Structure formats: structure tokens, C-alpha cells
Amino acid sequence: MKTRAAVAWKAGAPLSIETVDLEGPKAGEVLVEVKATGICHTDQFTLSGADPEGLFPAILGHEGAGVVVDVGPGVTTLRRDDHVIPLYTPECRQCKFCLSRKTNLCQQIRSTQGRGLMPDATSRFSLDGRPILHYMGTSTFSNYIVVPEIALAKIRPDAPFDKVCYIGCGVTTGVGAVLFTAKVEAGANVVVFGLGGIGLNVIQGAKMVGAGKIIGVDINPAREAMARQFGMTDFINPKDVPNVVDTIVQLTDGGADYSFECVGNTTLMRQALECCHKGWGKSVIIGVAGAGQEISTRPFQLVTGREWKGSAFGGARGRTDVPKIVDWYMDGKIAIDPLITHTLKLEEINHGFELMERGESIRSVVVY
Numbered sequence: 604m605k606t607r608a609a610v611a612w613k614a615g616a617p618l619s620i621e622t623v624d625l626e627g628p629k630a631g632e633v634l635v636e637v638k639a640t641g642i643c644h645t646d647q648f649t650l651s652g653a654d655p656e657g658l659f660p661a662i663l664g665h666e667g668a669g670v671v672v673d674v675g676p677g678v679t680t681l682r683r684d685d686h687v688i689p690l691y692t693p694e695c696r697q698c699k700f701c702l703s704r705k706t707n708l709c710q711q712i713r714s715t716q717g718r719g720l721m722p723d724a725t726s727r728f729s730l731d732g733r734p735i736l737h738y739m740g741t742s743t744f745s746n747y748i749v750v751p752e753i754a755l756a757k758i759r760p761d762a763p764f765d766k767v768c769y770i771g772c773g774v775t776t777g778v779g780a781v782l783f784t785a786k787v788e789a790g791a792n793v794v795v796f797g798l799g800g801i802g803l804n805v806i807q808g809a810k811m812v813g814a815g816k817i818i819g820v821d822i823n824p825a826r827e828a829m830a831r832q833f834g835m836t837d838f839i840n841p842k843d844v845p846n847v848v849d850t851i852v853q854l855t856d857g858g859a860d861y862s863f864e865c866v867g868n869t870t871l872m873r874q875a876l877e878c879c880h881k882g883w884g885k886s887v888i889i890g891v892a893g894a895g896q897e898i899s900t901r902p903f904q905l906v907t908g909r910e911w912k913g914s915a916f917g918g919a920r921g922r923t924d925v926p927k928i929v930d931w932y933m934d935g936k937i938a939i940d941p942l943i944t945h946t947l948k949l950e951e952i953n954h955g956f957e958l959m960e961r962g963e964s965i966r967s968v969v970v971y
């Protein structure tokens with residue numbers, strides 16, 4: 604079949620709207636009509652060429668929601684008309700990683716997904732006979748996609764696609780990092796570096812668990828109002844204080860119980876660790892740093908009880924946890940609507956990237 608898609612032909616160039624060929628689902632695969640997709644900082648990171656794993660030509664996008672159109676042989680858990688969210692972190696429930704119960708990083712299809720291919724090591728997308736690669740196993744900048752069954756979360760049918768697509772990455776990454784990775788407890792003091800599409804969701808996760816102080820750090824003063832609406836109690840603009848770490852330590856009577864780096868900046872990662880409380884403070888890295896970058900601190904920071912952790916997709920097990928997060932949204936426990944600042948057509952997708960680069964959007968959503 605044919606599908607409209609925004610193709611990334613090479614790093615650093617705008618996406619190009621094309622009609623591409625899409626092969627149908629093979630064994631264990633599902634054809635999905637994508638109804639809406641968010642544009643995340645990670646798509647921009649890959650398109651810019653800074654992503655060491657970025658491959659071209661490819662169809663980017665990893666924050667979608669849609670409807671099952673057809674299933675391949677052997678698919679048992681999904682059928683036509685089911686509503687789904689594609690998962691860039693699948694959940695096979697059978698591999699060593701899934702069975703360990705210690706991680707959400709299912710490895711069942713990791714090697715082919717990382718090469719932009721389906722599990723049989725081929726691509727379903729092509730144009731004029733030339734293969735176009737998948738991206739993060741999802742490629743939601745295409746109106747129709749083929750995805751392995753283990754990389755689809757079935758969600759309730761009354762959830763609006765143009766809002767819950769955001770649960771495919773940003774919401775789950777932020778809220779999940781608080782609940783599943785850090786396991787923040789009520790009353791704990793939390794610091795969030797970067798108040799964008801991820802950081803604001805960390806803030807609402809912290810509010811949800813009843814955190815004490817929720818301190819936001821951002822160089823964009825326009826982020827303060829929205830962050831306060833989501834539960835931030837204190838705002839620090841690093842440009843206004845002589846030393847961010849000292850300011851946080853003073854505000855929290857010795858340091859944060861938990862901190863989250865939501866920018867991808869290694870200097871901030873160090874500050875996020877060092878503003879944590881001696882003896883127990885835990886710092887979670889969410890931001891993805893550029894190729895070749897490294898983090899550093901004095902080892903004594905760890906010897907004296909601070910912990911450094913990372914979080915991918917909020918530590919969420921997609922097929923199990925994503926439907927629950929959709930329920931939280933539908934039950935009013937978390938908010939999404941105010942974070943979707945722009946709704947665009949596929950033809951306007953490059954404008955969505957510009958809005959993000961200029962810091963003018965939280966999330967732009969493309970509706971097909």
C-alpha cells in the first residue's frame with residue numbers, strides 16, 4: 604500500500620512529505636493507522652545529526668497513537684479496530700530482561716530496531732524501490748506503519764488520539780521517572796532541571812505522589828508559569844543566581860531528596876547530582892547528551908551517599924503501564940491538554956520543529 608510520510612533524507616535537512624510504499628505485516632506484525640503524533644526533542648536530536656545512532660534515510664517519530672488496520676500471522680493479542688500506542692521500548696514478557704523484573708529495557712528486537720529494521724532485518728518502507736529505514740521501531744511521522752505486536756500497547760477506545768499520543772513518550776518518560784525509576788515518596792523535595800516536554804511531566808509526577816518542595820530550573824523564564832500550574836513550588840533561573848547548587852541546597856535544608864536532569868546537558872547532570880542531599884539524595888538522568896559527551900563528578904559525592912541513575916521511557920513496561928497511564932489521563936489524575944500547545948497538519952511538520960527549537964512550544968502534535 605501507499606502511505607503519506609515525512610521522510611528524513613539526511614541529517615540537518617528539513618523533512619520532506621512523500622507518498623511512500625509500505626509492505627503489509629508479516630508474522631507477529633501489525634499494520635496501524637497513525638491518527639496523531641507528537642514531535643519530541645529526540646526527533647530533533649536525531650534529525651540534527653547529533654545522535655550517534657541516527658540513520659538515514661528514515662521516517663522519524665516515536666510518540667503516536669492510532670488504530671489497528673490489519674494483523675499478520677500469529678498475532679494473538681490485537682485485532683482490527685483496536686486502539687494502540689506504539690512503543691519504542693517494547694515488552695515481550697519473555698526475554699531475559701523482561702523476566703528479570705529489574706528493567707523495562709526489553710531486548711527481544713533491540714538489534715534490528717537499532718538498525719532501523721523490522722525483526723526479519725528488512726524495512727517495510729521504500730520509495731522507487733529504495734528502502735527507507737524505520738526509526739525507534741515506530742516511525743510515527745508516517746500515516747500508516749507496520750510494528751511488531753510486542754511494541755504496541757492496547758488502550759481504551761474513548762481516549763482522544765491527539766492527546767494520548769503524548770503518552771507514547773513525554774508523559775510516560777516524565778511521570779514514570781518519578782513513579783517507576785526514582786519511586787519518589789510523599790513529602791520528598793524534588794528538583795527538576797529543564798522544564799520542557801519531559802520536565803513538566805516530571806513535575807506533575809512529583810505532584811501526583813505528594814512531593815514536598817518541587818523546584819524547577821530553566822533558563823527560559825517563559826517556562827515558569829506553566830510549571831507552577833503543574834505543581835512547581837519554586838523556580839530558579841540559573842542566570843539570576845551566582846551558584847545553582849548552593850541555591851538548591853539552601854532551599855532544601857541540605858539538598859534535594861531527588862533530582863531529575865531533563866535537558867541532555869552534562870554540566871547540568873553534574874549539578875543535578877551535587878545538589879542532592881548527602882547520605883541519600885538520588886539523581887536521575889533523563890536527558891540524552893550528544894555523541895561522545897561524558898559526565899563527571901568527584902567520586903566522594905557517591906561515597907557520601909548520593910546515587911546516580913538513568914531512566915529510559917520512565918522505567919515503564921509499555922504494554923502493562925501505558926494503558927494505566929491513559930486511564931490516569933481519562934480519570935483526570937494527570938493533565939495533558941495544556942501541554943499540547945500546537946496542533947499541525949503533516950505538511951506543517953517542519954514548522955513544529957522550528958517552534959521547538961525556538962522554545963515556543965511544549966508539544967506540537969501532528970494530526971493526520
Ligand code: NAD
Binds near residue numbers: 796821823867891892
Ligand atoms: P525540550 O526542548 O522541550 O525542553 C528542554 C528544556 O531545557 C527547555 O525548557 C530549555 O529552556 C531548558 N534548558 C536548556 N538548556 C538549559 C540550561 N542550561 N539550564 C536549564 N535549562 C535549560 O526537551 P524535552 O522534549 O523536554 O526533552 C528533554 C531531554 O530528554 C532531551 O535530551 C530528550 O532527548 C530527552 N528524552 C529522554 C527520554 C528518555 O527516555 N530518557 C525520552 C524522551 C526525551
Ligand code: DAO
Binds near residue numbers: 643645665708709915
Ligand atoms: O535497550 O539498549 C537499549 C536501548 C533502549 C532505548 C531507550 C531509549 C531511551 C532514550 C531515548 C529517548 C527516547 C525518546
Ligand code: ZN
Binds near residue numbers: 694695696697701
Ligand atoms: Zn523482552
